[in-house]
Amino acid sequence: MPTAEGYPARAVAQARTLADMDARLVECRACPRLVAWREATALEKRAAFRDREYWGRPVPGFGPADATLLITGLAPAAHGANRTGRMFTGDRAGDLLFATLYELGLASRATVTGPDDGLELTGVRVTAPVHCAPPDNRPTPGERDTCRPWLTRETQLLRPTLRAVVALGAFGWQAALAALGEAGWSVPRPRPAFGHGARVPLPTADGSGAPLTVFGCYHVSQRNVFTGRLTPEMLSRVLAEAAHAAGLPVERRGG
Template sequence: MVHWAVLSDDEARFPVTRTPAGVVRAARATRELTVLDQRISGCSACPRLVAWREEVAEVKRASFRHEEYWGRPVPGLGPADARIAVVGLAPAAHGGNRTGRVFTGDRSGDWIFAALWRAGLANQPTSTHVGDGLELTDVRVAAAVRCAPPANAPTPAERDTCSPWLARELDLLPRLRVVVVLGGFGWTALWPVLAAAGYAIPRPRPVFGHGAEVQLSGSRGPLTVLGSYHVSQQNTFTGKLTEPMLDAVLTRATELAGSDG
């Protein structure tokens, strides 16, 4: 007699991936961004991150105690025809981990979405919750690690486990021409992803810095990687990153993305 397992609604919607090897297989097998988003949202391959994101979602911050937290990995946001990708660090515990949308519901998100709006890449300057009317044009926003990490610090192993998701996401953007990387962690995480995608990576690997610009060649055509300080409060409150500095990077990204018609 065959016993069929009954899946919960969440398990049916978000297929569970439990191991690093499973992440590799699931990412490689995905052909559509919408499916990739669902698979990312069901990932449980990093036990430390799973425990933390779920604890935060249960305990909550007092100011959000009446809200239902997402408490899952956070997928990317933006259309499949995007020519620009913006890659950050990881969801915030009470931001993306709460709202279920990348860079949404925290001060970092306030900065990046306002900048995308000023650059003509978003239809509004704010992102507060899923269903708030936000639409992105020509840009896809994602993170190197998809779960909120303790102390906002993923381990190298967690970064590497998550990297196939990012690799597949970028691969499913056929018009991609520019990647804007927010912060040194994302900068480090990106190079193995691009090398695996067939891009020729300079050696030694380029050093991160605000305004850094690296031109790459590959079978899919040219790609430019731009560096920017992360939109963290540590940088924005101290003036290490200002609005004009961030705007300059995104202006450069749009210039480069449009240069090939």
């Protein structure tokens, strides 16, 4: 078992591929509060999932290593991805996200349940700035910063193909901009404010390689959907614009 102190930074320095990084990520124990919470939740379980074995570890990103579009949110849900082991699966927020990706022709399934359901994403990778489920779905700033090397390295490894990023929510927006700045893109100062529909082009800091565009979108949380702050149509519009910026063909299903 790797020692917790300095682990993310040491691990990402050795990761040469996304698969290698993900293998190191799932062993991370750098944040004691998150480790205790994710593991306790995996033991206690929710009544509806009493007969299921929970993942209970850090949750890696999901999607092809040559993705041109990256979607990043907040953190795994305690009884969602912390149970299934795959980002954004097992809860209502993920249901909406993947159903919309399916509608746009970017996912092979509209309904997803876990790693064995056959889901494949086309040109899209889904991740988060914090990879462990936090209490009350609220990671601390320190936990966010400790986890940042994973997102920074993930975007570095995607850099040859990455052309667009969708940040779900203000937390994801700020975390994404910080990681992209460390990964080699030039982020304006002061940092652009989050807003639904926000769109910020980022050139590379050294002038080499392709720029990318960061899109802001309200988070796909149940609260945002139930209150009407985010509608399926609003989400679909942002994801379609981001897919276009990423060079992905959008073929809406059902006409």
